[in-house]
Amino acid sequence: xxxxxxxxxxxxxxxxxxxxxxxxxxxxxxxxxxxxxxxxxxxxxxxxxxxxxxxxxxxxxxxxxxxxxxxxxxxxxxxxxxxxxxxxxxxxxxxxxxxxxxxxxxxxxxxxxxxxxxxxxxxxxxxxxxxxxxxxxxxxxxxxxxxxxxxxxxxxxxxxxxxxxxxxxxxxxxxxxxxxxxxxxxxxxxxxxxxxxxxxxxxxxxxxxxxxxxxxxxxxxx
Amino acid sequence: xxxxxxxxxxxxxxxxxxxxxxxxxxxxxxxxxxxxxxxxxxxxxxxxxxxxxxxxxxxxxxxxxxxxxxxxxxxxxxxxxxxxxxxxxxxxxxxxxxxxxxxxxxxxxxxxxxxxxxxxxxxxxxxxxxxxxxxxxxxxxxxxxxxxxxxxxxxxxxxxxxxxxxxxxxxxxxxxxxxxxxxxxxxxxxxxxxxxxxxxxxxxxxxxxxxxxxxxxxxxxxxxxxxxxxxxxxxxxxxxxxxxxxxxxxxxxxxxxxxxxxxxxxxxxxxxxxxxxxxxxxxxxxxxxxxxxxxxxxxxxxxxxxxxxxxxxxxxxxxxxxxxxxxxxxxxxxxxxxxxxxxxxxxxxxxxxxxxxxxxxxxxxxxxxxxxxxx
Numbered sequence: 001x002x003x004x005x006x007x008x009x010x011x012x013x014x015x016x017x018x019x020x021x022x023x024x025x026x027x028x029x030x031x032x033x034x035x036x037x038x039x040x041x042x043x044x045x046x047x048x049x050x051x052x053x054x055x056x057x058x059x060x061x062x063x064x065x066x067x068x069x070x071x072x073x074x075x076x077x078x079x080x081x082x083x084x085x086x087x088x089x090x091x092x093x094x095x096x097x098x099x100x101x102x103x104x105x106x107x108x109x110x111x112x113x114x115x116x117x118x119x120x121x122x123x124x125x126x127x128x129x130x131x132x133x134x135x136x137x138x139x140x141x142x143x144x145x146x147x148x149x150x151x152x153x154x155x156x157x158x159x160x161x162x163x164x165x166x167x168x169x170x171x172x173x174x175x176x177x178x179x180x181x182x183x184x185x186x187x188x189x190x191x192x193x194x195x196x197x198x199x200x201x202x203x204x205x206x207x208x209x210x211x212x213x214x215x216x217x218x219x220x221x222x
Numbered sequence: 223x224x225x226x227x228x229x230x231x232x233x234x235x236x237x238x239x240x241x242x243x244x245x246x247x248x249x250x251x252x253x254x255x256x257x258x259x260x261x262x263x264x265x266x267x268x269x270x271x272x273x274x275x276x277x278x279x280x281x282x283x284x285x286x287x288x289x290x291x292x293x294x295x296x297x298x299x300x301x302x303x304x305x306x307x308x309x310x311x312x313x314x315x316x317x318x319x320x321x322x323x324x325x326x327x328x329x330x331x332x333x334x335x336x337x338x339x340x341x342x343x344x345x346x347x348x349x350x351x352x353x354x355x356x357x358x359x360x361x362x363x364x365x366x367x368x369x370x371x372x373x374x375x376x377x378x379x380x381x382x383x384x385x386x387x388x389x390x391x392x393x394x395x396x397x398x399x400x401x402x403x404x405x406x407x408x409x410x411x412x413x414x415x416x417x418x419x420x421x422x423x424x425x426x427x428x429x430x431x432x433x434x435x436x437x438x439x440x441x442x443x444x445x446x447x448x449x450x451x452x453x454x455x456x457x458x459x460x461x462x463x464x465x466x467x468x469x470x471x472x473x474x475x476x477x478x479x480x481x482x483x484x485x486x487x488x489x490x491x492x493x494x495x496x497x498x499x500x501x502x503x504x505x506x507x508x509x510x511x512x513x514x515x516x517x518x519x520x521x522x523x524x525x526x527x528x529x530x531x532x533x534x535x536x537x538x539x540x541x542x543x544x545x546x547x548x549x550x551x552x553x554x555x556x557x558x559x560x561x562x563x564x565x566x567x568x569x570x571x572x573x574x575x576x577x578x579x580x581x582x583x584x585x586x587x588x589x590x591x592x593x594x595x596x597x
Contacts, residue, residue: 083448089336091358096327096335096394103328103393110401114456114586116335116394117320119360123455123587132467134448135589136366139337139356147355151370158224158377160447160475177326177334207353 001153003164004198006074008188008217009067011035011060016043017221018067019199033183034059034171040066048128055095055115056171058124060185061086064167067221070129073189074163082163083133083155084122086187087140087148090170090179092116097176118169125165133161146205146213153204156192164190168214188217224376228438229595231305231430232538233297236525237273237423240280240296245525245535246542250550250570254524256409256421261286265393267400269407272391273423273526287325287333289390293426294344298386301428305437308430314352314380317341318367318387319530320360321394328394344386352380360585361489362448363387364427364533365593369446371431372593381433387534388426395529396422402456410492410527411554412520413501413566420491423526427534441541444578444596445476451588457495462503464590465489469507469582472592478578481511483594485543485579487536488564490520490552491527496584498560504582505563514565516580517573523554533583537593540579544597547576 009018011034015025022043026033029042037052044066051059074082095115102109114120118137126135134155138147145168152166167187175181190202199220205213212218234241237255238248248255256271275293284292294317302308322340325331333339337356345354359366364387371383389395399405399422406419431443449471451464458464473480489500508515521539528535543549549571558566576597583591 084450091335091337093327093334096321096324099398100327100394103397108397108401110398110403113398113401116398117360117586118358119362119585119587119589120455121587123450123589126450126452126588127455130452132450132452132464134366134369134591135359135450135587136370136448137358137587139341139358141336141338141342144338144353151355154373154377154379158373160373179334 001157001204003153003156003190003192003202004195005200005202006189006191006197007068008220009064010218010221011063011185013183016063016067019220020067020069022067035063054124055121057118057121057169060169060171061121061125061187062128064185064187065125065129068187068189070165070189078163079130080132082131082165083161084126084131085136085148085152085164085166086122087138087168088118088170089140090172091139092118094172131165143208149202149205149213152190156190162192166190186214186217225378225433227372227375227443228432228435229429229441229443230432230437230439231301233300233428234535234538235275235293235296235426236535237275239276241300242538246539249521249524249539250546252551252553254409254553256526262391262396265396267396269405271409271421275424286392287323287329287331290322290340290388291343293390294386294388297426297428301430305430308382310349311351313350313382313384315341315345315350315354315384315386316367316371317354317356318363320358320363320389324392324394328392359589360587361529361532362583362585362589362591363530365581365583365591366448368429368443368537368593369591372443372446375431375433383431385429385534387531389529389531390424391422404493406492409554410523412490412492412523413497413552413558413560414555415557415559417492417494417497419493421526423528425525425528425531425535427531427538429534440597442596443593445472445594447471447475447592449590453588455587458499458584460499462499464588465500465582465584466503466507468590468592469504469580472594476594479511480508482578483516483580484573484575484577485549486516486518487540487581488518488520489582489584490522492522501560501564505561514563517549517565517567517571519549519552519567533591537581540581541595543579544576544595547573549573
């Protein structure tokens, strides 16, 4: 199984980069990762009035999609059928802990409850780019990395989808419950078969290898 | 060329107790498992009822965070029994849930709301030969889990897969939905003009899928698909575009026409927005072939909304419409104020033809899933 890589973008603690040609550090931008309400305007000259209200997972993924230039890489017609398949190890852990801390209060943090589901964060991506294919949030843990890539390849090679926005997202701003602080949102736009527009080819990432299966995309972004 | 995918075994745990028979008999008899809260009675939320697993059906000493694992194993036992204790050495599991084990977030433990944590536990305990997968697609998890597992069989990657769809109600979930004002204070009434919100419930559904027709219970997973509203992350598209797309795509994936669908199990949460848009979306999806949809029902007024388990539990009920050649009544529905093209029986409806049943599901994030089961 393989697929064409059309574009990719990455957001991490250091900065944002992508095949759109953007390379910037948060330090240079004088912003905290992963951006503020002004980030979309400053980097992409776009208005996104709700960006500052969405959770960190969604912010990372939306910015990574911008760095990959999803809106121009995939036509509006193609995006109507494009799937999203993203994996996460931490899931919505930061939101879960924040919401759980309010359980004893008179009023819980109801506004953040929907973001305790990672599909909500993926939904923020879907609605911004009108990605109306299947949306799948895969859970991984300690060494399963690449599950979203394998599932994306299955979707493409089975003919169930022609294009998939796949990737990985993990955010935790402070160490908690034994997990270290981290921030990474990476997306890759994949297409079935070989296309002349491809930047590279994704082959089946085997389980249990020491190599980070997302590293090839990160390297393309840089 | 896609290989056919057959259902080989089923298991369930629900508010009706342990077993698929208890679930199906209860739902088709028009009963409800929504009762006064007992296990969750200490949580201060604005609803009097949930569909808890009945007292006595499971060991009262099991910690709430371990209930997803425990109920999963009960459902799997039943499914393996019906499947004739299939060879597990070449079987994989797809776990579909919202959060599963909340230990470490609520109370002590290593779960951290990670579906993969539970998937690994189950896979190791059952000694399954293929590495587990886990997905969290909100309330569409169960249907999308079936799709994910079926795809692996259809493409020849595996010959057998186990799907487990599970969620157990806890303080985190109850207060989350309560805080959003989404709970009906009493039993929910999907599609009724007086509906006020959702009722929640415990659930686990296990489905063994196989490439081998000889292992089949006489049911095939004929088609499956997903979609996204791409409209709002917690509210539906008011035209029901996403659910209509998922339904249409699943029917096409099955190689069928919308006119071939004989029965339909709906998402039917009981919230004003969901039911209204679901009726419009499905009315539109069937509009080219009929003035009315096939007879359709929801069961959340009977089991409660079992969240990540719902797609699994309700797929078993969709299959039951084919086996019984009838569609149960929509419990709690007296007067619908939704799109009248959605055919919602208020008494049990005999089917003149029972070949293909459609199951649809929706979730936070605009996520939609649909599956077609064929006899």
